[in-house]
Amino acid sequence: MTDRERLRTTFGTDAARYHRARPTYPPQLFAQLSGPRILEIGPGTGQATLPLTAIGDVTAVELSPALAAVARSYAPAAHVVVANFDEWPLPPEPFDLVVSATAFHWLDPATRMARCAAALRPGGALAVISTHHVAGGTEQFFVDVQKCYERWDPATPPNLRLSKGDDIPREFDESDLFEEPEFHRYEWEQAYDTEAYVDLLLTYSNHIALPARDQLIADIRQLIDTRHGGRVTKRYLTQLAIARVRTAGPVAS
Template structure:
C-alpha cells in the first residue's frame, strides 16, 4: 500500500510551482525567535517564518527539502520523519505545522509538539480548506468528471461554505484552549495551472485513472469556462499555548 505522505516528493518542482502560499497577515499572529516547522514541503511557509527568528524545518522528503533550502536559505532544513525525529535539548518558542498536521501520528502529535516547546511556547496549526465560491458552477460540473473516473466519489458532492468549516484542534491537557484566525481568499487558474495543482494532491497522484480524470477536467475548463477558473480557499490558523 502506498504511503500517501511520500507522494509529494515524486515531483517536487511541480509542488513548488503549483501549491499556493499562505496569507501574509497570518504570520503577524506568530512570534519566535526559536521556531520549529514540521513538514515544510518546499518552503511555502518557511520563508516568512525566517523573519521571526531561526527556523529548524523537519521534512520527510529529500526532494522537497532541497527546494525548501533553496527557497528559504536562512532556515536549517533537516530530512527526517518528525514522528521519530530526536527532539533537541533546547526547547522552541514556536512550533508550526502548515497543511500537514493530519499526516502526523494522531496518538503522539500533541505530546511531541508539547515536548518540543518551552512552557508558554506556542503550537500553531495551519490548515487549508477547499470551500464554496469562486467559479461556483465549475465546482458543480467537475463532480461529473470525478464520478466518471474515481469510483469512490460520493454522488453530487458539494463544497461547503467557509462559515461551515469547523474550528478543529486536538484536545490536550498539555495546552491551553486554542485561538482561531481565519482568512478567506481566492486564486485564478488557467487550465494548465489548475491541472498542475491537482497533480500535487496525494489522492489524485495515486488514482489509477488519474490521467483520464485530468484530461476530462482540462477539457471542461477549456470548453465551458474559457480556460480560466477561480478557486476559493479558507486558511485557518489555530494557536495554543504550552502549559
C-alpha cells in the first residue's frame, strides 16, 4: 500500500470530529457552479455536498463508510455511494458537473483526469476545490508552532514559514481532455479556541498517522493556552478551478 492509499483511509477514524472540525467553503464559490446532474468525488461528511444539492441532483462517491453515513444525514437530498472512485463503475448517463472538494489529490494521478472526463457529457465541467493554509491570522503562533513540529515530526523542514495567498500556485492537472481552466480564489479567516484547533489538527491525515501525535498535540495545546490566550485565528485560501471537457477531441501537439 502506498502512502497515498494508506493516508486516505485515516479520515473515517473519527467521523464526528471530522464533521465538527473541518471548515466549510465560501458560499460565493458555489455561485460559479451549475448543472442539473452533479457527481461529487470524496464528499467527506458533506461540507460541500449540502450546498451542491441546492444546484442540482448530487451523486457523491465516498471511500469511508463512516464519513458517508454522516454525509447522508447532513445532506439527505444527495445520493451517497460508498466506493473507491478510482474503481467505481461510471453510470451510463453522464453528468453535467464533476466536483471534488479538498479530495482530488487523493485520487490516482494516472487516471483521475480521464475518469472525470468519461463521467461528463460533452461540454460538461470539472470543478476542483482546494484549501490552503496561508500567511495571516495569528501570525506569531504559526511561527512559534514550528518548534513543536520540529520537535515531534522529523519530516518538518526547519524554520518553515507560510506562503502568502498570492504565492500559492494556480494548479490543475494538464490534460488534453479539458480546456484551459479558470480560477476563482477566496481568502478568509476562522478563529479557534484551543480545543477547536486541536480538533481540526486531528482531522489531518499526517497528524492522525504521526507516531508522536499525542506529544505534538499536547505541545500545541500548551502553546495556545500559555502564549496566545487560548485562541488563534487561521487564514485560508480556497481555490476553485473549473475546466470544461473538450467536445472536439484533444488538441494536436
